[in-house]
Amino acid sequence: MRTSKLLMIPGPTNVPPRVMEALVRPIINHRGPEFEALYAEVFENLKYFFQTSWDVIPFTSSGTGAMECVVSNTISPRDRVLIPLYGNFTNRIKEIVEAYGGEAVTFKVPEREAVTAKQIEEELSREKVKMVYVVFNETSTGVAVKDLKEIARIAHEHGALIAVDAISGLGGDELLVEEWQIDFCVAASQKCLAAPPGMSMVSVSDRGWEVVNSMKPRSHYFNLKLYKKFFVERRQPPFTPVVPVFAAVNEALKMLKEEGIENRIKRHRMCAEAFYKAFEAIGLKCYAKPEFRSNTVIAVEVPSGLKDTDIRRVMREDFGISIAGGMADLRGKVVRIGSMGIVDKSMVLRTVSALECTLRQLGFKVDLGSGVEAALQVFSKYS
Amino acid sequence: MRTSKLLMIPGPTNVPPRVMEALVRPIINHRGPEFEALYAEVFENLKYFFQTSWDVIPFTSSGTGAMECVVSNTISPRDRVLIPLYGNFTNRIKEIVEAYGGEAVTFKVPEREAVTAKQIEEELSREKVKMVYVVFNETSTGVAVKDLKEIARIAHEHGALIAVDAISGLGGDELLVEEWQIDFCVAASQKCLAAPPGMSMVSVSDRGWEVVNSMKPRSHYFNLKLYKKFFVERRQPPFTPVVPVFAAVNEALKMLKEEGIENRIKRHRMCAEAFYKAFEAIGLKCYAKPEFRSNTVIAVEVPSGLKDTDIRRVMREDFGISIAGGMADLRGKVVRIGSMGIVDKSMVLRTVSALECTLRQLGFKVDLGSGVEAALQVFSKYS
Numbered sequence: 150m151r152t153s154k155l156l157m158i159p160g161p162t163n164v165p166p167r168v169m170e171a172l173v174r175p176i177i178n179h180r181g182p183e184f185e186a187l188y189a190e191v192f193e194n195l196k197y198f199f200q201t202s203w204d205v206i207p208f209t210s211s212g213t214g215a216m217e218c219v220v221s222n223t224i225s226p227r228d229r230v231l232i233p234l235y236g237n238f239t240n241r242i243k244e245i246v247e248a249y250g251g252e253a254v255t256f257k258v259p260e261r262e263a264v265t266a267k268q269i270e271e272e273l274s275r276e277k278v279k280m281v282y283v284v285f286n287e288t289s290t291g292v293a294v295k296d297l298k299e300i301a302r303i304a305h306e307h308g309a310l311i312a313v314d315a316i317s318g319l320g321g322d323e324l325l326v327e328e329w330q331i332d333f334c335v336a337a338s339q340k341c342l343a344a345p346p347g348m349s350m351v352s353v354s355d356r357g358w359e360v361v362n363s364m365k366p367r368s369h370y371f372n373l374k375l376y377k378k379f380f381v382e383r384r385q386p387p388f389t390p391v392v393p394v395f396a397a398v399n400e401a402l403k404m405l406k407e408e409g410i411e412n413r414i415k416r417h418r419m420c421a422e423a424f425y426k427a428f429e430a431i432g433l434k435c436y437a438k439p440e441f442r443s444n445t446v447i448a449v450e451v452p453s454g455l456k457d458t459d460i461r462r463v464m465r466e467d468f469g470i471s472i473a474g475g476m477a478d479l480r481g482k483v484v485r486i487g488s489m490g491i492v493d494k495s496m497v498l499r500t501v502s503a504l505e506c507t508l509r510q511l512g513f514k515v516d517l518g519s520g521v522e523a524a525l526q527v528f529s530k531y532s
Numbered sequence: 533m534r535t536s537k538l539l540m541i542p543g544p545t546n547v548p549p550r551v552m553e554a555l556v557r558p559i560i561n562h563r564g565p566e567f568e569a570l571y572a573e574v575f576e577n578l579k580y581f582f583q584t585s586w587d588v589i590p591f592t593s594s595g596t597g598a599m600e601c602v603v604s605n606t607i608s609p610r611d612r613v614l615i616p617l618y619g620n621f622t623n624r625i626k627e628i629v630e631a632y633g634g635e636a637v638t639f640k641v642p643e644r645e646a647v648t649a650k651q652i653e654e655e656l657s658r659e660k661v662k663m664v665y666v667v668f669n670e671t672s673t674g675v676a677v678k679d680l681k682e683i684a685r686i687a688h689e690h691g692a693l694i695a696v697d698a699i700s701g702l703g704g705d706e707l708l709v710e711e712w713q714i715d716f717c718v719a720a721s722q723k724c725l726a727a728p729p730g731m732s733m734v735s736v737s738d739r740g741w742e743v744v745n746s747m748k749p750r751s752h753y754f755n756l757k758l759y760k761k762f763f764v765e766r767r768q769p770p771f772t773p774v775v776p777v778f779a780a781v782n783e784a785l786k787m788l789k790e791e792g793i794e795n796r797i798k799r800h801r802m803c804a805e806a807f808y809k810a811f812e813a814i815g816l817k818c819y820a821k822p823e824f825r826s827n828t829v830i831a832v833e834v835p836s837g838l839k840d841t842d843i844r845r846v847m848r849e850d851f852g853i854s855i856a857g858g859m860a861d862l863r864g865k866v867v868r869i870g871s872m873g874i875v876d877k878s879m880v881l882r883t884v885s886a887l888e889c890t891l892r893q894l895g896f897k898v899d900l901g902s903g904v905e906a907a908l909q910v911f912s913k914y915s
Contacts, residue, residue: 154558161559161775172776173556175537176544176728178854209594209730211771214753221751245752339772345559347592347730347774368604368751369628370597388594389722391730391774392544393555471561 152469157500159288159317159446159473161339161346162490164397168344171400172393179392185384191395192380194402195350197410198320198342199334201327205352206376207398209391212316212337215349217245218371219282219312219333222361226250229278231309233257233264237289237476238314242282249367254278261438263292266299273307280310280332286318289476291448291485292441293322298329305330310360316340316349320410321417321445321489332357338394341417341445343490344401347394417444419531420488420497423524427501430523431508431515436483447486448479452513457484459511460504467510468503494528535852540883542671542700542829542856544722544729545873547780551727554783555776562775568767574778575763577785578733580793581703581725582717584710588735589759590781592774595699595720598732600628601754602665602695602716605744609633612661614692616640616647620672620859621697625665632750637661644821646675649682656690663693663715669701672859674831674868675824676705681712688713693743699723699732703793704800704828704872715740721777724800724828726873727784730777800827802914803871803880806907810884813906814891814898819866830869831862835896840867842894843887850893851886877911 156163164172177183195205208215220242224230230246232239235258243253254276258264264283273281281304286293294300297313304311312333315324319334320341326334332354339346353361353373366372370388379387405413424447425435436448451457457474461484464470473485486500501520509515539546547555560566578588591598603625607613613629615622618641626636637659641647647666656664664687669676677683680696687694695716698707702717703724709717715737722729736744736756749755753771762770788796807830808818819831834840840857844867847853856868869883884903892898 156559156561158561158563160772161562164559169556173552176539176547176722178539178541178856179544179729180541180856181848181854209592209774210597210753211592211773213771214593214597217751217753241752248748248750248752248755337772339559345774345776346562346772347777365631367631368600369624369631370593370600372631388596389543389720389729390594391592391728391777393728393776394730394774465564471564473561473563 154469155471155496155499157470157472157486157488157496159485159487160489162343162487164343164345165404165491167404168397168400172345172397174393174396176392179390180385184392187395187399188386189384191399191402194399194406197406198336198402199326199352200324200410201352203327203352203354204377205350206373207395208349208351208371209347209388210349211346212335212349213241214371215335215337215351216242216314217368218351218373219335220245220249220251221368221371222364222366222373223280223310224249224251225364227252229254229276231269231272231276231278231281233268233283235263235290235292236284236287238284238287242284242314261292261436261441263287263294263441266296266303269300270303273303273309278309280312282312283314285313285315285324286322286443286445288317288446290436290479291443291446292437293318293443295441297324301329301331310357317445317489320405320413323414326352330354338398338401341413341489342398342401342405344398345394347391348398415531416493417488419527420492421445421447423497423527424486424488424501426523426527427520431505431520445487445489447488448483449486450483451481452508455511455513457481460484460507463507463510464503468507470500470503497524537852538854538879538882540853540855540869540871540879542868542870543872545726545870547726547728548787548874550787551780551783555728555780557776557779559775562773563768567775570778570782571769572767574782574785577782577789580789581719581785582709582735583707583793584735586710586735586737587760588733589756590778591732591734591754592730592771593732594729595718595732596624597754598718598720598734599625599697600751601734601756602718603628603632603634604751604754605747605749605756606663606693607632607634608747610635612637612659614652614655614659614661614664616651616666618646618673618675619667619670621667621670625667625697644675644819644824646670646677646824649679649686652683653686656686656692661692663695665695666697668696668698668707669705669826669828671700671829673819673862674826674829675820676701676826678824680707684712684714693740700828700872703788703796706797709735713737721781724796724872725781725784725788727781728777730774731781798914799876800871802910803875804828804830806880806910807869807871807884809906809910810903814888814903828870828872830871831866832869833866834864835891838894838896840864843867843890846890846893847886851890853883853886880907
C-alpha cells in the first residue's frame with residue numbers, strides 16, 4: 150500500500166510546491182537579461198538569509214564546495230587553521246585544509262558537546278593561527294555552538310579570521326553574520342531554506358575580502374574574486390549555474406522573507422524542542438547534552454536490543470518517513486531526525502507517532518501517545 | 533505579443549518535457565536506496581554517453597568544475613601541461629593549471645582553426661610535459677578538433693597523459709573515449725545531452741587512475757579517489773548531489789540510448805551543416821575555416837554596419853529565439869548559434885527564417901527564403 154512520503158533527514162528537506170514549480174520553469178540563457186535579473190535578486194535575497202549587507206556569493210556545488218571555497222581563497226601552504234573537532238563535518242574542514250597544504254591545529258571537544266568560546270580562548274592563548282574554522286551546527290551529532298558571537302570576538306582579538314560552516318543551521322537558529330562579524334559564513338540550499346540541493350553560498354566580510362584580495366586564488370572554480378568581478382560587471386556568474394536550482398532558491402528566499410527569519414527560527418526551535426521532549430517521554434535518550442542541543446538535527450540513541458537499520462526501514466516502509474542513521478563513530482548507535490525547512494507541528498506529530506509505532510513493532514515498550522502528548526505541551530507553550 | 537521561446541545558445545539547451553518531468557519529482561534522500569539505484573544507473577548510462585567501459589564520475593558543478601577536477605587530481609606544482617590556445621575555454625585550462633601551480637606550456641593556434649595532431653607533435657618534440665589538455669569543441673569560436681584520436685596517440689608516444697574538455701562536443705560529434713584512449717574526458721549536462729545545467733562528468737582511463745592514485749589530491753570537493761571509493765562501497769556520492777538534476781540527466785541519458793549515439797551525432801552533423809549552408813546562402817560569413825567547423829556551435833560574423841546586440845535583441849524580442857554573442861576578442865564580431873541536444877529540422881528552419889527576417893529588419897539585404905532553401909537541400913541529402 151502506498152503512503153505519502155515525508156523527508157525527515159538532515160537535508161535535503163521536503164520542498165514546498167511553490168519552490169518545485171520554480172524548479173521546472175523553462176530553462177533560460179544564463180547570459181541573458183532574464184537570468185541577470187534573477188541572479189541579482191538571489192544576491193539581494195541571500196543578504197536577508199545571512200542577516201548581512203555584505204556580499205553573499207552563490208555557487209553551483211554542495212555545501213562542501215563552499216567550505217572548500219573559503220579555504221582555497223584564504224589559506225596558503227603551511228598557514229595554520231584552528232579546527233575544534235566534534236563530528237564528521239569538523240573533520241571534513243581538517244581534510245580540506247590539509248588538501249590545500251594548510252596546517253590543521255585541532256583539539257577534541259568532549260563527546261556530546263560543541264565547542265565553546267572558553268575552549269577557543271584557551272587554544273588561541275597557546276597557538277597562533279590565521280583562521281578559526283568552526284561548524285555552527287554539527288549535522289553528524291546534533292550538537293550546536295551556543296556562543297558563536299563570543300568565539301568570533303575572541304578570534305579577532307587574537308588576529309585570526311573566523312569562518313563558520315553554518316550549512317545545517319542558518320535559518321534554523323540565530324546567526325547574525327554581520328553583527329557578530331563572521332568573516333566567512335557557509336550555507337547551502339537544501340537545509341533550513343527548504344530548496345533542492347545544488348547551490349551553496351559563502352558570505353564574505355570586509356576583513357575577509359582584504360585577505361582574499363591579497364591572495365593568489367588556488368581554485369579557479371571557487372575563485373571568489375572572479376565571482377565578485379562578474380557580478381559587479383555583468384550581473385552574471387563566471388561559470389554556467391544550475392539554473393533551475395537558482396530559480397527555486399530565489400522562490401525559497403522569498404518565502405523566507407514572507408515568513409520572517411525570526412519566525413522561521415522560532416518555528417525550528419519549537420519543533421526541535423517538541424522532538425526532544427517527545428523522545429524523552431517515549432523513553433529514548435537524546436545524544437547531545439541539553440546545553441548543546443541543535444535546533445535542526447535531533448540525534449537519538451538507538452535503544453539497546455534494537456537495530457538502527459530496522460528502525461529506519463520500518464519508518465520508511467510502513468510510515469513513509471525517511472530518517473537518517475549515524476555517521477562514522479555513531480553509525481548504528483543513533484538515528485538522526487532532520488527538523489528543517491518547512492517542518493511544522495503536523496510533521497513533528499506524524500514523525501513522533503510513527504516512531505512510537507515503529508519502536509513498539511520492534512519490541513521496545515512504548516506508551517502509545519506519550520511522545521505526542523509531550524510534543525503538544527511544547528506547542529502549547531509557543532502558541 | 534508572446535511568442536514561444538527557443539534556446540539556440542551553446543548551452544543550456546532546450547530540455548524535453550520528459551527530462552523536465554524528472555527534474556520535478558519529489559526530492560529523495562541521497563543516502564537512501566532510491567537514490568542509490570538512481571546513482572548506479574547514472575554511472576552505467578554515462579558509460580554509453582562516453583563510449584567507454586571505464587569509470588565516469590558525475591559532479592555537482594558546471595563543466596569548469598570538472599575541468600578543474602582533472603588538474604587537481606593530476607598536477608603538482610611545476611608539472612608541465614601542454615595547452616594549445618584557440619579560444620576562451622583553452623585559456624580557461626591555462627588559468628586552472630596556473631591556479632594549481634602547474635606550468636602551462638602554450639602555443640597559439642592560427643585564428644579560425646583548432647589544434648591539429650601535427651602541431652601537437654611539433655611541440656612535443658621540443659617540450660617534455662606531463663599532460664596534453666585540449667578543448668575538443670571550442671564553444672567561444674565554433675572550431676572543433678578533427679584528429680583527436682591521433683593527438684591522443686602522439687601524447688602517449690611522448691609519455692604524456694591526454695585530457696580533453698569535450699563539454700560542448702560530446703554526443704554531438706564522434707569521440708570514442710576508450711578506443712582513442714582519452715585519459716580524462718570532461719562533459720556536462722546542459723549541452724548535447726539536453727538536460728538542465730548543474731552536473732558535470734569526468735571519465736578516467738586505467739592509465740589516468742594510475743596517476744590519480746599516486747597523487748595526494750589537491751581538492752577535497754573534486755577528489756576523484758573519494759568519489760570512486762564512495763561509489764564502490766555505498767553507491768553514493770561523498771557530498772550531497774544536486775538530486776533533481778541527477779534524475780533529469782538519467783532521463784536524458786535514457787533518451788540518448790533510445791535514439792542511439794550514432795543517430796544523435798548524425799542529427800547534430802546534419803543540423804550544423806544546414807546552418808552553415810543557410811548562413812552562406814544568406815550572405816553571411818561563418819567564422820571557422822571549413823575544415824575546422826564545429827558540429828554544435830556555429831559562429832557567424834556580424835555583417836559590417838550591423839551590431840550583434842541588435843541582432844540578438846530582435847531575434848529574442850520579435851522571434852523568441854535566444855542566440856549568443858561573441859566572447860572576449862570576438863565580442864561584437866560574431867554571434868553564436870548553439871545547435872545541440874534536441875535540435876532538429878524544425879528548430880533549424882525556425883532559426884534560419886527568423887535570422888533572415890531580423891537581418892532584413894536591420895537593413896541587411898536578404899533574399900527571404902534563401903537560407904531556408906539551402907537548409908532544406910542539406911536535409912534532403914540526409915533523408
